[in-house]
Amino acid sequence: MLNRTLSRYRKKIKNTILNIIFSPIRAFRRNYKQAKSAIKLFVFHPVDALRMYQGQLKSAARGLIFHAIVLAFGLVMIYPLIWMLASSFKGPSEIWTRTTSLIPNELSLDNYRSGWKGFAGISFSTYFKNSLWVSGVSTVASVFSSAIVAYGFARIRFTGKKFWFAVMLSTMMLPAQVQLIPQYIMFSKLHWINSYNPLIIPRFFGMPFFIFMMVQFIRGIPIELDEAAEIDGCSRGGIFFRIILPLIKPALGTSAIFAFYWSWDDFLTPLIYLNDPRKYTVAVALRNFADPSSVTNWGAVFAMGILALVPVFLLFILFQRYMVEGISTTGLKG
Amino acid sequence: MTKRLSRRDFLRLSAAAGAGTMLSAYGSPLGSHLAALPALAQDKVDLRFIWWGGQLRADITTQVIKLFQAKNPNVNFTYEFLSFDDYWTLLTAQAAGDGLPDIMQHGTTTLAEWSKKDLLHPLDEYITSGVIDFTNIPSVLQNHGKVNDKIYAVSAGSNANGIIADLDAFERAGIDVPPDTWTWGDFEEVVKGLSENLGIWGFGSYLHHVDLWRIIYSGHNIDLYAPDGKSLNYTDDTPIVDHMKMILRLQDEDFAIPHISEESEVNTLGPEAQFIVKGQCAMDYLAGSNQLVAMWTAAGEDRHFKILPVPRPEGGRQGLAIRPSQYEAVTVNSANPEVAAMFLNFFINDVEANKILNAERGVPINTVVLDALKADAAAPQKAIYDYLARLAEDSAEFVFPDPLGVEDIRTNVYYPEFADPVRYGTKSPEDAAVTLREMSNEILAEANK
Amino acid sequence: MTSVLQKDVSKVGLDKRTVAQKGKKHWRHNNLMGYLFISPWLIGFLGLTLIPIATSLALSFTHYDILSGHVEWTGLENFKRMFYDDPRYWRAVRATFKFAFISVPLKLLFALLVADLLYNARRFVGVYRAIYYAPSIVGGSVAVAVMWRQIFSGRGLVNDLMLEVGLERKLWLGDIKYAIWTLILMAVWQFGSPMLIFLAGLKQIPNEYYEAASIDGAGAISKFTRITLPLLTPVIFFNLVMQLIFSFMTFTQAYVVSGGTGKPLDTTLFYSLYVYIRSFGVGANMGYGSAMAWVMLVVIAAFTGVIFLSSRFWVFYDTTEN
Known part of the structure; x- marks a missing residue:
């Protein structure tokens, strides 16, 4: 069972990666060909062509324009990332001398090799393991608990609801910098220092951002659905699990992507609470690479920076697809 | 996650163990401490050490830690290293939660504050008992860690501000490398000459560096801070105003130094990005002589550099002082301050350890160690030793560490209210200097009440 | 559990x-x-x-020295100092407001347009979404800061392009007029998270509405303005509130790009960065930092409150709740 699931995911990931590489090219080529043949006909037999190909011409041209614009603008968007990727293959002198070139003189994996070694005998495999554990647990915990809370805020009328909602929102408006010290003192009294507790346990209590987001999504679901389910004898819990959760799958997917990324990218919390370098997460380790007072191995910084993006990116792709395939409101309404 | 014993419990346990060892140590005759503490030999002792710095420092420091552990197998070390800003965020939180490491690094602007607020463990008892051996350390350098008549830290190495000169550029420009006694007038001529002859900037970044403020007044025989630390020691703004005017001349009229907006691009970047490393200027500012190692490494071994002292005023004296690059200190949260002190002793006095550290934190303060290192020093280290030796013969003396409030003045007054607006031309040097003086006096008075 | x-x-x-x-x-x-x-x-x-x-x-009503743990009640002293006696404070306020009020609308506009463009089930939208979302996952790491500085540096890509089209080279990062725009651009560049939320919102709009509109002969634009926009208002509302809060709290980007100094001339000294400087610098007074943070909370809460009050006029829920 597990093996089957695993191999299915492996295949999915493989297909996704292949798709990423080839599909834009294919799309562009296909539309281009269509457009070209249509244009040819248009030039030699304008009247016939107009009559015959009106529909196709229009859609092909539209497709071509769509892909051209989206791709061109997309390239601008990811140029900095491509730059980083290219730099991760460059030698130490090349990074700063041929800064604007995107093609390294030689494709060297040295940066990856030296970066992976990490610092003082602790390699990046340790950091990745730590990060995956912390971010994995945090994601599951925060998405699920946030959904429960969101349902309460969105669908149940109770005394003090508006007050608590306002309080929850305002907790997001206070800069973390001033909460840090009181929090540190509190966590140190709980004996949480040098453990993953400060990184993970708070996530079990929901995160205001996700709660607010899911509230908005639940409020977008017609209340008749709940009422119908209630008449059918569904309890509150039943409504939540059978009606609401499936319907807010897009929001759950989005939350999962964000929850994982935020946890993965956070360096301040692990920096403050973890005292043992063997417990460091990727974000902390990456930050330790660079210090302005000494020579930095930038190639290694970029190489590990790129590797650090991989899990986040994979998670995005998985959930993004899942989100698209999610059941739409209409499906249940009928 | 599986760890049953929290660090806190552990500290408490080891504190109890530490107290036991202390008692037995005091019971034993003095002098037996230095080799290895017999009472400690059986006990497992934990030490935590945190410092700021980059990869090179991390690598050599961990090597020294391993060397220490090889000689003292009962000591179990954990360590962390961070960039400068992260370091202070973390240590501040740990101070608030009584979770400081055993050994921490300090700068001249922070030591006084941390000692006065009882966060550091005085080292005098260990110096008296010989755990920390000060025999081969010049008394001036010993006192660099002194606050309120107690020694709270040992200097990890000596440093001095200076000017890094690209000797190849001087040769190409056909300009003589100036003598150590050069004045700001000479400086202006040299910078203009280099710039004209070479088509690059004569001087790079940070000609308005905050340390120069103190050095310039010191050149006029005035230490910047009053002895009680409650105010600045001057009322005449002329020296600093003249300095800023010279900068503006070089920047806006002669184009011999980069415009501040150009400079601002590299100020917080590493050595790789510095103008002198990239060959875009012939001289550059060196906030600490130990930075020459990083600069030279980034620039490449085939280049030739020399450190020059900061110029002096016309008719003034040498305003520079030799100072600690950074300190190592033992904190009050240490359960085993004596073992921590042992490590400090090893750090400053052990020849083998210092061969690994290789003056990366500044010139070793132990003269015997220094002599041993000088014998086979590489070019950057040689240049640093040479510079500090020259300076030792003719230099001013500052009171270290700085009075309280200095860091506040540096971050929130000197750059944002004085140097930057003047260089961007949004304030006149005269007005800005008045603001600088008044705001600084206010902060010093408040902080040193 | x-x-x-x-x-x-x-x-x-x-x-x-x-x-x-x-x-x-x-x-x-x-x-x-x-x-x-x-x-x-x-x-x-x-x-x-x-x-x-x-x-x-x-x-926030005290002078709190973290290091000594010494707390002294000072009443409104911190607030007085902030409003009357601290020139850097007002520069931080100005920089933050400028950043928030320019970057948030731009970011949301881009996010909505791109989300709408990439919502329709064309075959490769998944890939395009990945491309447009990718900048948002790089966050504020050191590598990104270096990359960003490189692109806008005196001899970087942007200046190469400027020269190419016959314009003069500019010092984007060091110029007091332009520096903040590089941060605004960075914020807009990372429009992935509101885009994703818009996509999830679009997903929730029942297809029948569009089908019915098509039967009525509605064009793409009128479908967008008459179906998409109104039904998306709960999500637009959410994104607006959250992005406003986030932009007021922007820290990491400013911290890594300016090296934590707010340079040049405090034009990128964002509020939270200044709170951090005041709370954690050596000899800092955490009470002062806290006071600044609470003023910020009140200001953001006021803005959020206004948006909430206005929401009854422009946000449409499919429920009768509230």
Whole structure:
């Protein structure tokens, strides 16, 4: 069972990666060909062509324009990332001398090799393991608990609801910098220092951002659905699990992507609470690479920076697809 | 996650163990401490050490830690290293939660504050008992860690501000490398000459560096801070105003130094990005002589550099002082301050350890160690030793560490209210200097009440 | 933990049906259910968040020296100093407002347009979404800061392009007029998170609405303005509130790009960066930092409140709730 699931995911990931590489090219080529043949006909037999190909011409041209614009603008968007990727293959002198070139003189994996070694005998495999554990647990915990809370805020009328909602929102408006010290003192009294507790346990209590987001999504679901389910004898819990959760799958997917990324990218919390370098997460380790007072191995910084993006990116792709395939409101309404 | 014993419990346990060892140590005759503490030999002792710095420092420091552990197998070390800003965020939180490491690094602007607020463990008892051996350390350098008549830290190495000169550029420009006694007038001529002859900037970044403020007044025989630390020691703004005017001349009229907006691009970047490393200027500012190692490494071994002292005023004296690059200190949260002190002793006095550290934190303060290192020093280290030796013969003396409030003045007054607006031309040097003086006096008075 | 909760919920749910007729009991039951559902957050808030928040509020009326642990009640002193005696404070306010009010609308506009463009089930939208979302996952790491500085540096890509089209080279990062724009651009560049939320919102709009509109002969634009926009308002509302809060709190980007100094001339000294400098610098007074943070909270809350009050005029929910 597990093996089957695993191999299915492996295949999915493989297909996704292949798709990423080839599909834009294919799309562009296909539309281009269509457009070209249509244009040819248009030039030699304008009247016939107009009559015959009106529909196709229009859609092909539209497709071509769509892909051209989206791709061109997309390239601008990811140029900095491509730059980083290219730099991760460059030698130490090349990074700063041929800064604007995107093609390294030689494709060297040295940066990856030296970066992976990490610092003082602790390699990046340790950091990745730590990060995956912390971010994995945090994601599951925060998405699920946030959904429960969101349902309460969105669908149940109770005394003090508006007050608590306002309080929850305002907790997001206070800069973390001033909460840090009181929090540190509190966590140190709980004996949480040098453990993953400060990184993970708070996530079990929901995160205001996700709660607010899911509230908005639940409020977008017609209340008749709940009422119908209630008449059918569904309890509150039943409504939540059978009606609401499936319907807010897009929001759950989005939350999962964000929850994982935020946890993965956070360096301040692990920096403050973890005292043992063997417990460091990727974000902390990456930050330790660079210090302005000494020579930095930038190639290694970029190489590990790129590797650090991989899990986040994979998670995005998985959930993004899942989100698209999610059941739409209409499906249940009928 | 599986760890049953929290660090806190552990500290408490080891504190109890530490107290036991202390008692037995005091019971034993003095002098037996230095080799290895017999009472400690059986006990497992934990030490935590945190410092700021980059990869090179991390690598050599961990090597020294391993060397220490090889000689003292009962000591179990954990360590962390961070960039400068992260370091202070973390240590501040740990101070608030009584979770400081055993050994921490300090700068001249922070030591006084941390000692006065009882966060550091005085080292005098260990110096008296010989755990920390000060025999081969010049008394001036010993006192660099002194606050309120107690020694709270040992200097990890000596440093001095200076000017890094690209000797190849001087040769190409056909300009003589100036003598150590050069004045700001000479400086202006040299910078203009280099710039004209070479088509690059004569001087790079940070000609308005905050340390120069103190050095310039010191050149006029005035230490910047009053002895009680409650105010600045001057009322005449002329020296600093003249300095800023010279900068503006070089920047806006002669184009011999980069415009501040150009400079601002590299100020917080590493050595790789510095103008002198990239060959875009012939001289550059060196906030600490130990930075020459990083600069030279980034620039490449085939280049030739020399450190020059900061110029002096016309008719003034040498305003520079030799100072600690950074300190190592033992904190009050240490359960085993004596073992921590042992490590400090090893750090400053052990020849083998210092061969690994290789003056990366500044010139070793132990003269015997220094002599041993000088014998086979590489070019950057040689240049640093040479510079500090020259300076030792003719230099001013500052009171270290700085009075309280200095860091506040540096971050929130000197750059944002004085140097930057003047260089961007949004304030006149005269007005800005008045603001600088008044705001600084206010902060010093408040902080040193 | 969750399974226990689930059991409780269904048990109480059973009780509910027997008492549903009696209004008072119904109300009491709803209260119980409501608090049961929000209990994860409420427990976390009371147990973990409330203490640090309340502490920081109390500290804002004091002079708190973290290092010595010395706290001294100073009343409104911190607030007075902030408003009348601290030139950097007002520069931080100005930089933050400028950043927030320019970057948020731009970011949301881009996010909405791109989301709409990439929503329709064309074959490769997944890939395009990945491309447009990718910048948002690089965050504020050191590598990104270096990359960003490189692109806008004196001899970087942007200046190469400027020269190419016959314009003069500019010092984007060091110029007091332009520096903040590089940060605004960075914020807009990372429009992935609101885009994703818009996409999830678009997903929730029932297809029948569009089908019905097509039958009525509505064009793409009128479909967008008459169906998409109104039905998306809850999500637009959410994104607006959140992005406003986030932009006021922007820290990492400013920290890494300016090296934590707010240079040049404090034009990128964002509010939270200044709070950090004042709270953590050597000799800092955490009380002053806390006071600044609470002023910020009040300001953001006021803005959020206005948006909430205005929402009844432009946000449409499919429910009769509230």
